[in-house]
Amino acid sequence: MIEDLHWFGFEWQEGPDCGGPFHPYHQSERIRLYRAALEKLEAGGFIYPCTCSRKDIQQAVAAPHAEDDEPIYPGTCRGKQDLNPEFEIRNSKFSWRFRVPDGETVSFVDGHFGPQQFVAGKHFGDFVVWSRRDGNDVPAYQLACVVDDAAMQITEVVRGADLLVSTARQWLLYRALGLNPPAFFHCPLLRDETGGRLAKRHDALSLRALRAGGKTPELLRQRCF
Numbered sequence: 001m002i003e004d005l006h007w008f009g010f011e012w013q014e015g016p017d018c019g020g021p022f023h024p025y026h027q028s029e030r031i032r033l034y035r036a037a038l039e040k041l042e043a044g045g046f047i048y049p050c051t052c053s054r055k056d057i058q059q060a061v062a063a064p065h066a067e068d069d070e071p072i073y074p075g076t077c078r079g080k081q082d083l084n085p086e087f088e089i090r091n092s093k094f095s096w097r098f099r100v101p102d103g104e105t106v107s108f109v110d111g112h113f114g115p116q117q118f119v120a121g122k123h124f125g126d127f128v129v130w131s132r133r134d135g136n137d138v139p140a141y142q143l144a145c146v147v148d149d150a151a152m153q154i155t156e157v158v159r160g161a162d163l164l165v166s167t168a169r170q171w172l173l174y175r176a177l178g179l180n181p182p183a184f185f186h187c188p189l190l191r192d193e194t195g196g197r198l199a200k201r202h203d204a205l206s207l208r209a210l211r212a213g214g215k216t217p218e219l220l221r222q223r224c225f
Contacts, residue, residue, distance in 0.1 A: 004207040009217045022152040034139035037147045037177055038130050046176045050077040050097045072125035096130040106168040111185030118168035127169050146173045149182055156183045
């Protein structure tokens with residue numbers, strides 16, 4: 001990925017290939033930061049253990065989906081730890097979920113789309129911040145983003161419009177952790193001739209594929225910008 005970005009013409013002053021003051025840059029080397037954040041969330045009562053699998057949630061009766069197509073968690077494990085404090089200890093395979101304040105409107109101003117509002121419990125539900133499954137004990141995307149951006153003093157995040165709802169989730173994490181969120185700029189997604197978004201999981205027109213097909217960085221930049 002780094003090689004492809006260099007080939008396309010991107011340049012940066014800090015990162016895993018060139019170092020910098022906010023190292024290390026691999027998440028596997030930043031676990032202590034994520035664990036510290038997780039412990040703070042647990043101490044504040046913001047999270048709870050959940051043994052539900054993705055399949056369990058998908059099969060929940062009339063399970064609605066969030067704006068970004070993630071199933072809204074039905075709250076199956078909410079309150080279980082209150083009834084049994086040893087709940088997460090006896091279940092080695094579980095995730096920590098952030099308990100969203102149902103009904104609260106999360107508002108922010110996006111640099112491209114302007115004012116945004118999402119209602120917790122309606123547009124998105126309790127979300128995973130840490131997973132302990134299949135021998136892995138790792139932070140989830142939402143928590144890792146917040147911790148890394150805060151630790152690296154990121155002032156602006158630029159990403160795709162499909163992550164607008166994730167920004168609402170992350171705002172709640174910033175608040176719970178006592179951190180100041182950066183500014184956000186969400187870009188419209190690139191789409192193919194059928195209107196489908198160019199998703200990396202489909203290897204849709206990846207830079208590597210375009211490069212192999214003889215396209216040049218200059219031509220691609222003209223078409224993109």
